[in-house]
Amino acid sequence: MRRARAALELLAPVLLVVLVALFGTIVSSSTQTYVVTTLVNVAIVVALYVFIGNSGVVSFGHISFVAVGAWTAGILSMPASEKPAIMPNLAGFLRDTTVGNVPSLALAAAVGALYALIVGLPLMRLSGLAAGIATFGVLEITHNVLRYWEKIGPGLNTFSAVPETTGLLQACVGALIAIVVAFGYQWSRYGRMLRATREDPAAARAVGVSVYGQRLVAFTLSGAIAGLAGGLYVHLLPVNAESFYLDLTFITLAMLVIGGATSLWGAVVGAVAVSAVDSFLAEAENGVSVFGRTLDLPSGTRIVVVGALMALVLILRPAGLTGGRELRVPQALRRSVLTKFSA
Amino acid sequence: MTVDWQTIADAFGLGGMYALMAVGIGLVFGVLRLVNFAYGQLVMAGAYSLAFAYERGWPVWTGILLCFAVVIVLSVAMDWVVFRPLRTQTPAVMLVATFAVAFLLQSIALLWFGPLGKIAASLSSLNQPWTVGGVDIRKISIVSTAVAAGCLVVLLLILARTNVGLHMRAAAMDFRTARLLGVRANRVIGTAVLLSGLLAATVAVLMTVQTPLVTPDFALRDTILVLAGVVLGGMNRLLSATLGGFAIGFAAGFLGGALPTDQSQYLPSFLFAAVILVLLIRPGGLFTRAGQQAVERV
Numbered sequence: 052m053r054r055a056r057a058a059l060e061l062l063a064p065v066l067l068v069v070l071v072a073l074f075g076t077i078v079s080s081s082t083q084t085y086v087v088t089t090l091v092n093v094a095i096v097v098a099l100y101v102f103i104g105n106s107g108v109v110s111f112g113h114i115s116f117v118a119v120g121a122w123t124a125g126i127l128s129m130p131a132s133e134k135p136a137i138m139p140n141l142a143g144f145l146r147d148t149t150v151g152n153v154p155s156l157a158l159a160a161a162v163g164a165l166y167a168l169i170v171g172l173p174l175m176r177l178s179g180l181a182a183g184i185a186t187f188g189v190l191e192i193t194h195n196v197l198r199y200w201e202k203i204g205p206g207l208n209t210f211s212a213v214p215e216t217t218g219l220l221q222a223c224v225g226a227l228i229a230i231v232v233a234f235g236y237q238w239s240r241y242g243r244m245l246r247a248t249r250e251d252p253a254a255a256r257a258v259g260v261s262v263y264g265q266r267l268v269a270f271t272l273s274g275a276i277a278g279l280a281g282g283l284y285v286h287l288l289p290v291n292a293e294s295f296y297l298d299l300t301f302i303t304l305a306m307l308v309i310g311g312a313t314s315l316w317g318a319v320v321g322a323v324a325v326s327a328v329d330s331f332l333a334e335a336e337n338g339v340s341v342f343g344r345t346l347d348l349p350s351g352t353r354i355v356v357v358g359a360l361m362a363l364v365l366i367l368r369p370a371g372l373t374g375g376r377e378l379r380v381p382q383a384l385r386r387s388v389l390t391k392f393s394a
Numbered sequence: 395m396t397v398d399w400q401t402i403a404d405a406f407g408l409g410g411m412y413a414l415m416a417v418g419i420g421l422v423f424g425v426l427r428l429v430n431f432a433y434g435q436l437v438m439a440g441a442y443s444l445a446f447a448y449e450r451g452w453p454v455w456t457g458i459l460l461c462f463a464v465v466i467v468l469s470v471a472m473d474w475v476v477f478r479p480l481r482t483q484t485p486a487v488m489l490v491a492t493f494a495v496a497f498l499l500q501s502i503a504l505l506w507f508g509p510l511g512k513i514a515a516s517l518s519s520l521n522q523p524w525t526v527g528g529v530d531i532r533k534i535s536i537v538s539t540a541v542a543a544g545c546l547v548v549l550l551l552i553l554a555r556t557n558v559g560l561h562m563r564a565a566a567m568d569f570r571t572a573r574l575l576g577v578r579a580n581r582v583i584g585t586a587v588l589l590s591g592l593l594a595a596t597v598a599v600l601m602t603v604q605t606p607l608v609t610p611d612f613a614l615r616d617t618i619l620v621l622a623g624v625v626l627g628g629m630n631r632l633l634s635a636t637l638g639g640f641a642i643g644f645a646a647g648f649l650g651g652a653l654p655t656d657q658s659q660y661l662p663s664f665l666f667a668a669v670i671l672v673l674l675i676r677p678g679g680l681f682t683r684a685g686q687q688a689v690e691r692v
Contacts, residue, residue, distance in 0.1 A: 188666035351504035358498030
């Protein structure tokens, strides 16, 4: 029974992601970009979930790990001939090193994890509001430094000329890796210990769980996933420092909260649902025909709708669309299956 | 580093403005335990009303009246629609909710007024210098400092000398006990929201003098800094929160004016690194007494 439940918990988000990817194969190439972005968003939101969902501590800083991952993958995979034009002040070894697509993604994940570990070592002592403000500080610092420090990246320039390798396949595989890692973590003893600290920190500490240690493990792991997602992002679109700032922080947090922050299923559902709404509205801002009528929304409608959705969900259904639960087989169905087996 | 009197006066002006925002955020935090991320959007709404009045050539006082009316209506509406249903949630959930409201209001402004911005320059004569003892100082720096000091004194009198002020202080200390002793929750919260709205409107008037170009992200950066300052000073007392707000405003104004550009571009990093450091070393805040901690640690 336990196995069956575990299998469903993993299969439901995996199937949803595969379905989204399959949908991407049958649509036009412009719509396909939205589908690929959706899959990358799934990876980011799953990274957020690994920490926020399991620990119950809000982090506004995860987009900085995405940014660091994007910087790593972008700088290392850009062809050496293009680097001087876009990044004239790049430090020597970054200028001379060029790696392929897959190694660049692996390095993005590694650097994301390392950065999260360094940041987490002091910050994981904080809870609640202080953690929120401090992680916000991390986002501000990272954004500020990446924007101006031209030795480690393009500064105010945009990452053009990075090989655009993130297609449907790569994004789908990336999202699946994120989901499998998150699932493995939440079924491991570490995941259980961290969720125990979320439910009751005092009780968890009383049975010997280190709240600090468990949060640090989750923070580092989610930093790795976020870094990977950043690598996927930079191989998808020409990004710059502004791409990884308040807007992305807001929209990914909204996805997590709307889906339901305390379950992997919620994270994936939220990412897919909000991305779908968001992509549709982004299209509509350029004018789209719906049922034979042209819908042309002014630019900015997207965030109004997503912001209103998020506020509504928080007020009416604070646990999110999925109620913050993993997908379960309905009680009636389970009973009928059980009786059949025991008969 | 070049330091002149203008830089110091500017730093005082900015510190005073941030102190007012810190009080506005701290008042609501005291009674609701809610950090209002959307506070800057109240200021933004006020600034747009001033720009609206300026574009139509209305007299200055009409513009200021409109600004106060709009900000107060908006802050009361925010309380009714968002804060009330969320009162029972954890502080972190409420922070995320106000984050959403902030983005919502910002993009409504973007839709309504466009990305280019409007001009609100009805009080721009305050940018002229005054000569004090042979030194030129822009009027607005002095006016901001004076207005901030005046508002703080009035607020202090309200809190210390009136019944509703007493109720607010009691509610900030222990809301449940205060209610048991007959403090009316909705009245106290309503007053706090109203006062914080008044302060936001004042800040809007002062801020448009310094930056007459009103864009959808008007006051967003300032709110982020003030929030950091409030946590830096100590959230659980109004005085420490105000001092924190003033400190970060003064530091931002002073360093921003005194450092050369290639260093001052990293100013946000230094400020936020300082905030993180304080959170780690003195999690209760810089200006609190030992033993008073709003922040729990693990």
